[in-house]
Amino acid sequence: MTSDPRPHVVIVGGGFGGLWATRALAGRDVRITLIDRRNHHLFQPLLYQVATAGLSAPDIAAPLRHILRAQRNVEVRLGEVVGLDAQARTVSLGDGDSLTYDYLLLASGAMHAYFGHDEWSADAPGLKTLDDALAIRRRLLLAFERAEACDDPAERESWLSFAVVGGGPTGVELAGTLAEIARHTLKREFRNIDPSHAKVRLIEAGPRVLASFPESLSEKARRQLHKLGVEVVTGTPVGSIDDRGYTLGDTFVPARTVLWAAGVAASPLGALLGVERDRAGRVPVSSDLSVPGHPEIFVAGDLASVQQDGKPVPGVAPAAKQMGAHVAKVIGARLDGKPAPAFRYRDFGNLATIGRMAAVVDVHGVKLSGLLAWWFWLLIHVMFLIGFRNRIIVLINWAWAYWSYQRHARIIFGPLDQRDDDGSRA
């Protein structure tokens, strides 16, 4: 392989950025190595559905090898990048191998961040990977089980008290679905508790939920959440979190289940570049998405800090796809000896779902909310799911959940005496 004369493009990350770049290089005379720590591409916009037991993990994931099997200029490599030598143009992997590149794309995304409170991570898990989603699912389901088996009223109440920290789209989706589960899904299933008495609280430090939407839609979302039974608290940050609850202002609130949807930080891979990064760890890039001083290294997706018309390009799936495809275009232009085009983000709109039949949509100033927005949201998300088969299964699951309020993936994995699957807490 070292004798292969084709330029070697190494792409780190099989998310929207990396995968879209890989596909866009299909027709080019390059050799691509796509490296990911997971064997699958994940459709992250539906991850909250796995966490809330509405979908199975494989419903929203597809093996990268399978997606790319017909693209013969790609080799998929399961592995973790642990080092980067920009002078020697090599990346090194956790298993000891190293790869020399002609072009490098870092698209390793973001992870949840606790803003200097990493000690909260054990008690307030975040949602970025399938493993995260299964760990959250386990906690949610076990909380109701613990409440059912509990004789002490105060203790029981703390098992039935849920908090979601962070009022962005993920927080809104989690809180809305959680309220539905308590009110409808678990109805009649318990004998000692009434799950519909569970308290679900959404806590946002800023003045309103869904801050990236127009104010009128934030207000609609707040009202829809209220209707579902979610208590929305804005303007107050969480002061501390432990395994018994959290503090809000000076008040300690007993709550055994706290979920974290308050913030993300860019993947630590950006640090390997040795260039200045922004507060969230993102790498500021040139107009062609290359790293200043390193025209052969590109950054795309949540790891890239891109300013456009004085505003940052948001960390959403469409932006990552567009950046990935753009990097492929730039590499193509370089190979052809043509000037590299500048990246321009096309904003197709913004949507978030709230619950079973509620959503908010903002497309080029057209604002929808409620049932119509929900149908629009559903259509868009199922349409963009990778793999024909997944779409059918997801639609059937949704139809079923819609009519029956049931969530088919309510399965607790792992031994009972563990809080998480990873065994980090006995």
Added chain:
Amino acid sequence: MTSDPRPHVVIVGGGFGGLWATRALAGRDVRITLIDRRNHHLFQPLLYQVATAGLSAPDIAAPLRHILRAQRNVEVRLGEVVGLDAQARTVSLGDGDSLTYDYLLLASGAMHAYFGHDEWSADAPGLKTLDDALAIRRRLLLAFERAEACDDPAERESWLSFAVVGGGPTGVELAGTLAEIARHTLKREFRNIDPSHAKVRLIEAGPRVLASFPESLSEKARRQLHKLGVEVVTGTPVGSIDDRGYTLGDTFVPARTVLWAAGVAASPLGALLGVERDRAGRVPVSSDLSVPGHPEIFVAGDLASVQQDGKPVPGVAPAAKQMGAHVAKVIGARLDGKPAPAFRYRDFGNLATIGRMAAVVDVHGVKLSGLLAWWFWLLIHVMFLIGFRNRIIVLINWAWAYWSYQRHARIIFGPLDQRDDDGSRA
């Protein structure tokens, strides 16, 4: 609850035995507590499909609470029974609670057994729970990834060498499906290895596979396995197993993936009874399935040792269901002051699947094999799946797998540097 005048029936285990007993007591004026360590009933006959990535875990499992939500005389309790006082008629749970019973049914099933070689368990995982299935799936998928990333030919070959120990239905199903995955599912997906060169070996210590079937069907199964590319070795027990391979006779065979389907032992709960048990740990029961000397304690399913016409009743799902239903009938008769009927196992036949379109069926002397047997097998298994929704999803998954050879659940969970999800091996 202690003032509830109804007799208290405690049922341990939500498998086929325990669940069928619970349901059969629906109309009776008793109070039932169903205890299980898992929150779900598992359709074990399809567990190998989860292990081989053809089905998602939730496809073959349903929450016990949900199944029993309308049966108001049942309380489902997530918990582990750790103690039994037959004099005081109490069982104690892992969380410190204890329950007093009037009638007790132990239906906690069986687990895989290594016949005095427990040290093999880390290197040759068995298949009894969903967690087992996901751990096996992870190993199978990672083995191909390791082979792809491996430069050393001998090392690579050992990653592409698979052995299934035990030629019963589970072993035959695993080996057949594994060969199909290597030959068809993974076709074209790798660049450095050819998955179809993987070696799949089924090792049976006895003289033939599927020993519980007529000899002619064993022979048909052997031939169908051979056609799928499985090498069947009979009459030779495995001498040792470690993380590099296994010995057969005097020969060490390098193989990084060994699966255990060679034997089961009854659940350790039987030991709590303090009565004599058979070699496999099963509890010999009276004709009404009660424990001799304890007419109020019953045993059903794989934990019960029942002889009929000089032969043991087999450890299969229909037998467990029949025993569970029978225990309910006996309890009913006791409550009515009538004599308890004797249990009689009705054998509806025996079936095992081998691969995509091959199976063997033996129903009252009618023997089928090949495609017709496979359709019969599929019909029966999907028909008996609990929950209407699961059946549709499973059928769609099957139809998809049938036409495309694809297996949608090829998702590796957990961190890369672990062999298993449980982190027991770094």
